[in-house]
Amino acid sequence: MTTLLDVKDLKTRFHTPEGTVYAVNGISFHVDEGETLAVVGESGCGKSVSMMSVLQLILVPPGEIAGGKVIYRGQDLLKKTEQEMESIRGKEVAMIFQDPMTSLNPVLTIGRQICESLRTHLGLDQKAAEKRAVELLELVGISDPANRLGDFPHQFSGGMRQRVMIAMALSCNPSLLIADEPTTALDVTIQAQIVELVTKIRNTVHMAVIWITHDLGVVAGIADRVMVMYAGFIVEEAGVIDLYENPCHPYTSALLGALPRVDRRRDRRLKSIPGAPPSLLMEPHGCPFSTRCEVAVERCKSENPSLTPVGKNHHNIACWIDIKTGVAR
Amino acid sequence: MNGTLPLVIVENLTKHFPVMRGIVIQRKVGAVRAVDGISFIIEQGETLGLVGESGCGKTTAGRTLLGLYPATAGVVTIDGHNVRSARGREMLLVRRIAQMIFQDPYASLNPRWTVHSIVSEPLRVHHLFKTEAERVERVQELMGLVGLSGRLINRFPHEFSGGQRQRIGVARALASDPRFIVCDEPISALDVSIQAQVVNLLEDLQDRFGLTYLFIAHDLSMVRHICDRVAVMYLGVIVELADRNELYEHPLHPYTGALLSSVPVPDPRKDRTRHRIILAGDVPSPINPPSGCRFHPRCPLADERCSLEVPEWRLAAPSHWVACHKV
Numbered sequence: 001m002t003t004l005l006d007v008k009d010l011k012t013r014f015h016t017p018e019g020t021v022y023a024v025n026g027i028s029f030h031v032d033e034g035e036t037l038a039v040v041g042e043s044g045c046g047k048s049v050s051m052m053s054v055l056q057l058i059l060v061p062p063g064e065i066a067g068g069k070v071i072y073r074g075q076d077l078l079k080k081t082e083q084e085m086e087s088i089r090g091k092e093v094a095m096i097f098q099d100p101m102t103s104l105n106p107v108l109t110i111g112r113q114i115c116e117s118l119r120t121h122l123g124l125d126q127k128a129a130e131k132r133a134v135e136l137l138e139l140v141g142i143s144d145p146a147n148r149l150g151d152f153p154h155q156f157s158g159g160m161r162q163r164v165m166i167a168m169a170l171s172c173n174p175s176l177l178i179a180d181e182p183t184t185a186l187d188v189t190i191q192a193q194i195v196e197l198v199t200k201i202r203n204t205v206h207m208a209v210i211w212i213t214h215d216l217g218v219v220a221g222i223a224d225r226v227m228v229m230y231a232g233f234i235v236e237e238a239g240v241i242d243l244y245e246n247p248c249h250p251y252t253s254a255l256l257g258a259l260p261r262v263d264r265r266r267d268r269r270l271k272s273i274p275g276a277p278p279s280l281l282m283e284p285h286g287c288p289f290s291t292r293c294e295v296a297v298e299r300c301k302s303e304n305p306s307l308t309p310v311g312k313n314h315h316n317i318a319c320w321i322d323i324k325t326g327v328a329r
Numbered sequence: 330m331n332g333t334l335p336l337v338i339v340e341n342l343t344k345h346f347p348v349m350r351g352i353v354i355q356r357k358v359g360a361v362r363a364v365d366g367i368s369f370i371i372e373q374g375e376t377l378g379l380v381g382e383s384g385c386g387k388t389t390a391g392r393t394l395l396g397l398y399p400a401t402a403g404v405v406t407i408d409g410h411n412v413r414s415a416r417g418r419e420m421l422l423v424r425r426i427a428q429m430i431f432q433d434p435y436a437s438l439n440p441r442w443t444v445h446s447i448v449s450e451p452l453r454v455h456h457l458f459k460t461e462a463e464r465v466e467r468v469q470e471l472m473g474l475v476g477l478s479g480r481l482i483n484r485f486p487h488e489f490s491g492g493q494r495q496r497i498g499v500a501r502a503l504a505s506d507p508r509f510i511v512c513d514e515p516i517s518a519l520d521v522s523i524q525a526q527v528v529n530l531l532e533d534l535q536d537r538f539g540l541t542y543l544f545i546a547h548d549l550s551m552v553r554h555i556c557d558r559v560a561v562m563y564l565g566v567i568v569e570l571a572d573r574n575e576l577y578e579h580p581l582h583p584y585t586g587a588l589l590s591s592v593p594v595p596d597p598r599k600d601r602t603r604h605r606i607i608l609a610g611d612v613p614s615p616i617n618p619p620s621g622c623r624f625h626p627r628c629p630l631a632d633e634r635c636s637l638e639v640p641e642w643r644l645a646a647p648s649h650w651v652a653c654h655k656v
Contacts, residue, residue: 042520042521042522043520157611158611159611160611187382187383187547187612188382188547188549188588188591188592189382189587189588189591189607189608190382190611191591191593192590192591192593192605192607192608193607193608195593196605196607214520214521215593216521216595217550217592217593217594217595217600218593219595220593220594220595220596220597220599220600220601221593221594221597221600221601223597240597241597241598244595244596244597254522255521255522256595258521258522258524258525259521259550259595260550260551260553260554260555261550261553261594261595261596262549262550262553262577262589262592262594263577263594263599263603265574266553266554266573269529269532270525270528270529270554271525272522272525272526272529273522273525273526274526276490276492276493276523277520
């Protein structure tokens with residue numbers, strides 16, 4: 001499989017009145033064509049910021065992309081001008097956001113909003129753009145699409161708005177879709193609808209997807225590969241079945257232990273992770289998880305482990321300890 | 330009080346919010362039927378889960394039950410006191426024995442008050458201390474109970490993380506020695522690793538003080554973990570109520586079945602082979618709820634009868650209640 005996006009040593013900081021926030025601290029990952037990569041982590045772990053850095057959607061200042069490379073189809077996106085980026089965003093790489101209400105313009109009809117990207121990126125005229133917009137709305141399961149083009153966002157429910165967002169994202173047949181917590185604001189029954197929709201579309205148009213989420217349940221259903229982030233670092237990266245059946249980083253294993261299951265009887269208390277994630281206002285030194293980690297040793301406090309392979313199957317973790325045996329790797 | 334009576338009895342509880350039109354001369358043009366006649370009991374020491382999607386009326390039910398919203402109809406009895414008719418001293422007593430933990434740990438604490446003022450307010454309202462020293466001591470004891478260091482007593486809410494703030498909310502709810510606590514989505518604003526901390530804390534406190542909980546949530550996995558019995562709400566009514574394992578393993582109402590099958594399972598092999606019932610459409614408006622069974626427009630089993638007759642609330646199996654014509 002060919003690599004579509006290859007990110008190397010990406011660093012993003014925010015310079016705020018309280019000090020510098022070390023949001024993303026040198027992460028490297030790749031996405032293959034047609035692959036679904038899930039990015040999992042808790043709030044503030046840098047999962048959204050890293051993907052927004054890829055598209056240069058970070059506001060500079062206060063933000064700053066302090067280093068790294070974002071190679072998309074052989075070109076470094078970080079070296080592109082704003083104008084060049086505009087022709088990539090929406091056309092090559094599309095993004096959908098968590099809150100479908102605030103990401104749609106409330107005073108424009110959805111027809112106009114979908115047609116906008118069709119006209120700018122594909123150069124269609126109004127008539128052709130409208131025809132395509134109707135097809136797109138039909139594809140995402142909105143009934144009577146021709147008549148709904150003239151409706152405003154407030155006339156749609158939350159789930160329907162997210163469908164409209166997906167229609168807009170798909171309008172130019174992107175090779176990569178970045179979905180930033182697209183179902184977090186939705187109810188479970190609507191979430192199931194959206195997950196089913198994205199899976200169906202991905203399989204028909206062969207599009208790569210980066211799915212950002214904090215929900216390990218959703219990840220299990222859609223991802224091919226998963227990367228787990230903590231405090232601006234990638235701590236574990238593996239194929240989806242490998243990650244759930246053989247979690248190797250103490251953080252991943254603790255997260256899975258903290259989840260109750262809807263399909264099983266209660267057999268134990270939940271395993272909680274003591275403490276809270278570290279402040280990002282200090283330059284990281286040592287393993288970021290060492291303060292909450294059950295198996296941490298002296299070395300964890302001073303040296304930050306880098307991502308290294310464990311076993312086969314491209315399973316990488318950033319940890320000094322083998323959690324199965326409790327001894328250094 | 331009485332060992333045989335349930336601690337909380339709710340009968341036909343109803344809450345309608347008027348829909349007004351007009352700016353100068355306002356007139357009522359309809360009602361949001363947020364809670365439309367729900368009945369259940371909660372036994373002493375039990376945790377009852379109340380689940381449903383957003384807008385189904387679960388939060389309104391919790392608040393109306395405690396008298397925070399005046400009820401439109403129905404009877405709520407907590408520890409033998411009728412909440413709707415209680416006035417004066419009796420109302421104060423109800424407020425002391427029944428407390429609430431709110432969803433949003435950011436909005437439910439006054440940002441200008443210290444932890445000391447927040448946690449000791451119930452003590453002041455209910456005259457539960459004699460001297461200032463006694464008050465400080467009690468606040469520190471409460472902070473210890475919820476796992477916060479007593480040294481933080483003079484800090485403000487913004488100095489705490491989300492999980493710690495929720496602990497402050499729990500300490501405030503515990504301050505008046507309640508017997509019954511309504512937990513309104515106490516963990517949904519928190520990260521996974523912090524959720525487990527708060528849930529374990531709530532369980533420990535329940536064991537220690539024999540508390541009774543009404544646990545309102547939309548996270549069905551967590552509800553199965555923490556609740557003894559579970560009630561499922563849809564558009565202002567309870568459609569099914571049963572013991573947790575009975576409900577999750579043998580759901581009878583088609584809505585419960587669809588809801589449970591929509592919950593993703595953190596196990597890729599299993600999640601991908603599960604049979605999912607995908608419901609069409611969205612929850613209708615509670616202003617003009619559908620006739621007959623409120624679920625009939627989205628129900629895969631519905632026939633003509635479902636759109637005409639309101640299904641009876643009945644016992645379908647031992648301690649398993651359901652309202653559906655098709656069961």
